[in-house]
Amino acid sequence: MSASSVSIHDSLCDQKQAVSFRLLLGLYGIIPVCLILQCLDHWLWQDYLRNNLPSSPYHFVLFQILFGTPHIIASNILLVSNKDYLVHYRKHIALMTVAIVIGYVLGNMLLPYRLLYVFVAAWTVYHVLKQQYGIARGVCQLPESAFKLLLALSVAAGVAIYLSIFLRSSLTAEQVYWIKHIAALGCLLLVSAAFVCQHFVVTSFGLWFYWSNVFLVLASFYLFLQQHYFMAILVPRFVHDATAYVFYVTHDYNKHQHNPQNIIYRYAGRCGIHLFLVLPCLSFSLAFLLQAYGDYLANLITQYLLGTEFYKVVTLGFLGYLALMHYYMEGLTWQKDSPYRKFIAFSK
Template identity: 75%
Template structure:
């Protein structure tokens, strides 16, 4: 989910469910939880968590199944399972599909792996943070320049942290030094900018959201510096994904609970499945199937038909395509003039 700005005043007269800003704010509770765990691990547990949690979260299969991919699949399900949305955004989907294919071919031919990685990482971090800043923007009342300043400083720091975590084993010592310095400078600039801009936030509730987003980045940086890489990634990943699911489930409830509008919810109604659980169950189940068996299934077919195997067609190719499509489309589907917004309301 991505949002340029949402307002507590957005509503529908016949809406049954609304996105609660208190619930969204509560998701940031992962920040103190991870900080407490890191402190306990350092002071009392002799770095047990640091040594036993995977240094790269995506080496941990359960992490892959629970975070990142499920909400990407969920967003694509919302898009393609509703004929009205598919028709409305058909042109964008086609153009983006062509652009992704074109960029993939040229990128692999012309760009070194690290450059390609940084490009995708920057888009990923921008997507993650723009969602959180966008959700809070209506409550914070920030002017456009302040919103963009805080967002881009956060992205700058976030990309450095991301690169420092996921490329650290392939970086030279000098490069590691510069990446850490970039993350440090980015976080310091973010803190200074946050202090300067905080006077625009006039409500205590808005200030909670404002500083929660700032400390989302700062906490990730601190955990990165402490070499708690798993939790450094977990903090923003959890907040982002859980926020997205709150929007998706609320949207689907308001669109389908009275009269199912697509085949998924018609079958769910026949099975007496509550609307709230349908999309999460499907997206997590598909994530597990694709990650656990997708590549093997494709290679079984290609070996039988063509006598060859292909490298990670599902986990890298197909899921990569869905992720990039997700980053692009979420910037459109939650805009104020989008048909999605007819089924979203907000409450404090």
Template identity: 50%
Template structure:
């Protein structure tokens, strides 16, 4: 099925729910809130909060259940839950599945773990920031060179911030200082770039969006430099995840609101569950089940049938695969000409 054929019948005016740019911009309010919380903890509570929070969000099960994994599962449910989308993208999906199996599966036998980790971390940062810059592109309307300058400075700084947080226990003090210095230089370069690029943005609203993305990186660097690692990850994670869910929910309401078109939404309609809640509720529920019980359940079956076990078969293997597929597919499923885009309209500019 061609994308052109899928797109032909729809009319944007018939879509009930829109993705609001003003709502998306409001999500960046988490930035000053986190900085204020950090200052209060520093000057009023002598770092009590910093000492209570885990040194890494990945050490906090509740964080994993609330952020990151749910929207990854939601995007895969949305894509693989519709036969027409699978048919349209089947070659890309099969190709990426094969690549993941070879490179991250077989390749893990030969490629050092840290190399694979850095590749995955860099892809994660790129995915998160590319989404935010991609959303802002419609309102900022930067020249191509300015858009990519902003994007790559943000991603480069973000990668070193990410490394400084998640690899801090395996870095020597000298290496940690070098990572911090590089992150600082790249963050400063991003600030200078934004000052230069803002003159190309035609509207005040666009300038606000431009600076929101810059301050997302700057604030993450700042709280990371103060060793509030949890807050440094929380800010981009929350903005990214809720932005993603705004697309998923808008798609579902516009596609299934009047007439459910697959088994999942027909079941939800029978249960009288609002369409807007189906994907969020299901993705959070599945995240909890997989994170808490997934590995034990798989190993129980393997131990019973084959007297063997697989290390983190679900929390590392399955969820890792879904995450990589999510990073890959999100780069094209919402682009112009995609069948998913026929259920998305924007407002609030």
């Protein structure tokens, strides 16, 4: 979910369910929870959590099953399972599909892998933070200049943190040194800019949202410095993914509660599955199946049909395609004039 024009003043319409800004703010509670756990781990538990939680990028498959992949799958299900949305955005989907294919082919031919990785990492961080800052902008009524400044500084620091964690095994000591300092400089400039722009926020509730996003980046940087890599990634991912699910589930409830408009919700209704559970259960199940067994099943098929196997055709190819499509489409589907927004209302 990418929200760049959410407003606390949006009307509630005639929906039974509304997105609660208090609930969204409450999701940032993961920040003090992780900071307290880190302190307890260091002072009382002899760094047990740091030494036993996944720390290598190669151990993050479980993390991808729990965070990242499910909400990406959920957003694509929401898009393609509703015929009206599929028709409305068909040109965007087709153009982005062509762009991804061309970019993948040319990128692998002309560009080094690490450069492609940095590009995708930067887009990922931008997508994650733009959603949170977009919501905060609506609550805080920030001017566009302040919004863009805070977002840019957060993304700069966030990309440095992301690369330091996921590429650290392949970075030289000098590269790690400079990336750490870039992240530190980004955080310092972010705090400075946040103090300068704070006067635009006129409500105490808005200030909570405003500083929660700043501390989202700062907490991730602090946990990274403490080598709690799992929690450094967990903090922004949890807030982002949980926020997205709040929007997705609210949308689907309001759209399908009286007259299910696609086969998924018609079938779920016959099975007595509550509307709130349909999309989360389906997306988490698909994320697990695709991450755990997707490549194996794909290779069985290609081995039988073509006599050969392909490298991570599902976990890298298909899920990578869904992720890039998600990043692009979410910037369109939640704008104020989007058909999605007819089924979203807000409350404080």
